[in-house]
Amino acid sequence: MKRRVFISLALSSILLxxxxxxxxxxxxxxxxxxxxxxxxxxxxxxxxxxxAIEYLKMVSRHNSFDKEDLNLIYSxxxxxxxxxxxxxxxxxxxxxxxxxxxxxxxxxxxxxTLIYYTIEATFSSPIYGGxxxxxxxxxxxxxxxxxxxxxxxGKYYEV
Amino acid sequence: xxxxxxxxxxxxxAGPIAYELVNSGFNVIVLEKGDYYKTSDFxxxxxxxxxxxxxxxxxxxxxxxxxxxxxxxxxxxxxYKSGWDFWNGNIVGGSTNLMSGMFHRLHPxxxxxxxxxxxxxxxxxxxxxxxxxxxxEYYTKVEEIVGVxxxxxxxxxxIPRSSANFPFKATKEHPISKKIDAVASELNIDIIKxxxxxxTKDIKNRKPxxxxxxxxxxGCNSGAKSSSRVSLIExxxxxxxxxxxxxxxxLFFKSNKKxxxxxxxxxxxxxxxxxxxxVFVLASQAIESCRLLLNSKSKExxxxxxxxxxxxxxxxxxxxxGLVTGEFDRDNYNNIxxxxxxxxxxxxxxxxxxxxxxxxxxxxxMLFEHExxxxxxxxxxxxxxxxxxxxxxxxxxxxxxNRKRVLNCEVFTDWLPNSNCFVTVDNRYRDIYNMPxxxxxxxxxxxxxxxxxxxxxxxxxxxxxxxxxNIKINISAYPPVxxxxxxCRFGFNAKDxxxxxxxxxxxxxxxYVTDGSFMPTGGSVPYTWSIYANSFRVADIIKKVL
Numbered sequence: 001m002k003r004r005v006f007i008s009l010a011l012s013s014i015l016l017x018x019x020x021x022x023x024x025x026x027x028x029x030x031x032x033x034x035x036x037x038x039x040x041x042x043x044x045x046x047x048x049x050x051x052a053i054e055y056l057k058m059v060s061r062h063n064s065f066d067k068e069d070l071n072l073i074y075s076x077x078x079x080x081x082x083x084x085x086x087x088x089x090x091x092x093x094x095x096x097x098x099x100x101x102x103x104x105x106x107x108x109x110x111x112x113t114l115i116y117y118t119i120e121a122t123f124s125s126p127i128y129g130g131x132x133x134x135x136x137x138x139x140x141x142x143x144x145x146x147x148x149x150x151x152x153x154g155k156y157y158e159v
Numbered sequence: 160x161x162x163x164x165x166x167x168x169x170x171x172x173a174g175p176i177a178y179e180l181v182n183s184g185f186n187v188i189v190l191e192k193g194d195y196y197k198t199s200d201f202x203x204x205x206x207x208x209x210x211x212x213x214x215x216x217x218x219x220x221x222x223x224x225x226x227x228x229x230x231x232x233x234x235x236x237x238x239y240k241s242g243w244d245f246w247n248g249n250i251v252g253g254s255t256n257l258m259s260g261m262f263h264r265l266h267p268x269x270x271x272x273x274x275x276x277x278x279x280x281x282x283x284x285x286x287x288x289x290x291x292x293x294x295x296e297y298y299t300k301v302e303e304i305v306g307v308x309x310x311x312x313x314x315x316x317x318i319p320r321s322s323a324n325f326p327f328k329a330t331k332e333h334p335i336s337k338k339i340d341a342v343a344s345e346l347n348i349d350i351i352k353x354x355x356x357x358x359t360k361d362i363k364n365r366k367p368x369x370x371x372x373x374x375x376x377x378g379c380n381s382g383a384k385s386s387s388r389v390s391l392i393e394x395x396x397x398x399x400x401x402x403x404x405x406x407x408x409x410l411f412f413k414s415n416k417k418x419x420x421x422x423x424x425x426x427x428x429x430x431x432x433x434x435x436x437x438v439f440v441l442a443s444q445a446i447e448s449c450r451l452l453l454n455s456k457s458k459e460x461x462x463x464x465x466x467x468x469x470x471x472x473x474x475x476x477x478x479x480x481g482l483v484t485g486e487f488d489r490d491n492y493n494n495i496x497x498x499x500x501x502x503x504x505x506x507x508x509x510x511x512x513x514x515x516x517x518x519x520x521x522x523x524x525m526l527f528e529h530e531x532x533x534x535x536x537x538x539x540x541x542x543x544x545x546x547x548x549x550x551x552x553x554x555x556x557x558x559x560x561n562r563k564r565v566l567n568c569e570v571f572t573d574w575l576p577n578s579n580c581f582v583t584v585d586n587r588y589r590d591i592y593n594m595p596x597x598x599x600x601x602x603x604x605x606x607x608x609x610x611x612x613x614x615x616x617x618x619x620x621x622x623x624x625x626x627x628x629n630i631k632i633n634i635s636a637y638p639p640v641x642x643x644x645x646x647c648r649f650g651f652n653a654k655d656x657x658x659x660x661x662x663x664x665x666x667x668x669x670x671y672v673t674d675g676s677f678m679p680t681g682g683s684v685p686y687t688w689s690i691y692a693n694s695f696r697v698a699d700i701i702k703k704v705l
Contacts, residue, residue, distance in 0.1 A: 036548075036549070037548040037549065037552070038548070038549075038552070038553065039549055039550065041550055041553070043553070043557075044550070044553045044557075059206070062211075063217075064211035064212055064213060064217070065211075066242075095549065098548070102545070102546055108545075108546060111546055111548070112540065112546060115537075115540050115546070115548055115552070116537055116540075119533055119536045119537050119540075119556075120206065120210065120533055122536070123205070123532035123533050123536060124204075124205065124206045124533070125204060125206070128206060139557075140532075140536075140556055140557050140560050140561075141557070141560060141561050142532050142560055143372075143501065144203060144532070145203025145371050145372055145373035145377070145530070146203065146369075146371055146380075147201070147202045147203060147380045148202060148203065148204075149202040149203075149204035149207065150202065152204075152206070152207070153206070153207050153211065153213055154196075154200075154204070154207040154208070154213040154214065155194070155196060155200045
């Protein structure tokens with residue numbers, strides 16, 4: 001890691017310790033990380049374009065969602081913030097931070113889980129809040145099966 | 160009210176009993192744990208039907224405990240911790256709603272595996288107390304009433320059949336099937352068109368297959384898939400002498416010394432009810448049927464119901480085997496548009512290696528990998544150097560969907576019954592109804608894995624002949640949770656078995672078990688056709704008893 005980057009990260013870590021994590025909107029950071037994992041390019045939409053954060057918020061409220069995954073996402077976000085992750089950082093530093101964090105067991109599970117739910121957002125029916133305007137299907141040239149779901153989570157929809 | 164027959168479950172082991180007895184005028188009730196999803200309720204929703212517990216039990220409320228051998232110790236893990244879900248389709252019709260429906264009859268030699276292939280150290284193989292001839296007419300009945308399509312061609316196995324061909328013609332095929340046939344001919348190996356539990360023409364309340372491209376793991380939107388629900392339960396639903404109670408979870412039976420007297424069940428509002436009947440039939444899939452019997456202890460039956468032999472739960476079976484995969488793209492498949500033809504089935508089963516010299520082999524099913532997007536995309540995040548993301552992952556996903564197709568060879572071999580593969584209940588682990596959950600010790604016999612590996616190597620030769628790329632072999636000791644059998648084996652005497660040859664419990668006059676748990680050995684094919692057939696057979700027996 002270059003010295004200048006190291007110093008700036010060390011400083012931001014010191015600053016963070018004097019600020020409670022609760023004052024940082026976790027979901028904003030989750031969305032930013034999703035966009036690092038699934039960035040916008042000429043060929044593919046970003047996670048935000050897909051509506052990945054709206055998807056995650058919606059499905060995590062349903063009783064079928066594994067609450068341990070939600071805890072893992074929260075704890076992973078808290079930890080990567082402690083390691084210096086900020087929305088303002090450059091793409092390369094964000095990727096470096098994610099890569100270093102993913103070398104730990106906690107980090108690997110966190111990153112893998114967030115990738116997984118972003119994939120769900122990309123390829124699920126738009127009725128779940130992601131895959132906006134079928135952008136996921138169109139970008140990856142995927143044809144879903146017929147009949148498409150009319151409501152989320154099967155026959156009944158209870159939050 | 161006292162019914163003639165009370166059936167617990169509504170899948171392959173239950174549907175034929177209900178269908179036959181209702182149509183013979185008997186008063187029948189079915190208690191189904193899960194909800195009722197009609198044909199029109201299903202959709203190809205990967206989230207609801209493949210990624211969440213919508214039509215299976217929530218593991219936080221109802222779970223299993225799985226015991227595995229790890230570092231020379233048996234370690235128990237509740238499935239709410241591991242996420243290893245042993246539930247299959249808790250809805251009317253059970254897992255038959257979700258099957259791929261590759262249907263095979265057992266070979267006559269499968270009924271006498273011990274006589275034909277001898278003992279194997281560490282395996283508790285037993286002959287069936289019936290032979291193929293006693294089941295043949297019922298295999299044919301399943302073809303007609305439940306619905307099996309195919310195109311019969313005699314192969315070396317020559318399994319006898321009373322009808323010349325299937326009542327429904329074979330489903331449409333992907334062009335790769337012809338290439339597979341050509342290679343099979345060059346290699347001189349026997350290959351058949353896979354019989355499918357999928358209909359190809361209109362009948363009654365069912366429409367033919369519309370080739371959705373998403374068959375296995377999903378309920379069928381046309382009624383083409385021959386689930387117990389659409390083929391057997393729904394045709395009798397309007398009859399006055401039939402009662403279907405869904406969201407009705409049978410917890411245990413009450414009994415006296417010789418008879419089951421009541422089935423006790425709980426409804427969605429957690430009210431407890433009881434059902435009285437002359438005859439009780441248990442068909443809630445092998446693990447749960449064993450659990451119910453073990454949870455039905457009484458002073459007359461201190462080891463659990465039907466368990467004077469202490470064999471209830473013993474010798475649980477799954478299916479051994481694994482997967483051999485090969486890839487096709489524009490380099491090794493001359494017509495890329497043809498390769499990406501979607502919806503049509505491959506429908507080829509290699510039967511050449513069903514017997515291997517002096518040992519029992521198995522079959523190899525050939526099919527394209529499942530089309531589920533989330534499943535396939537998620538696999539691309541792992542490379543040999545670890546987690547992948549960003550543009551690299553996006554490209555990998557795109558290529559997986561658009562540049563190649565993966566052909567699977569699914570190897571099926573016998574899961575040998577053994578003393579370290581069984582179901583018990585453990586009072587320390589209880590579900591939300593306060594009932595002890597099933598604790599499953601899982602152990603695959605090494606012999607099964609060796610045979611599976613032999614078949615895998617032969618499958619690799621076939622894929623090589625097809626010029627497939629990146630061929631990979633994955634033989635697994637893990638049990639496929641959707642293929643459960645054993646635990647209440649039928650047999651020749653009360654000391655060595657739980658059920659007699661009619662699938663009636665030795666210990667009781669009025670209890671029958673007709674899901675896959677009756678099987679002492681499962682054969683090296685998916686079980687469902689045999690379960691359906693045996694259930695029709697037992698229905699005829701119960702008719703005479705009543």
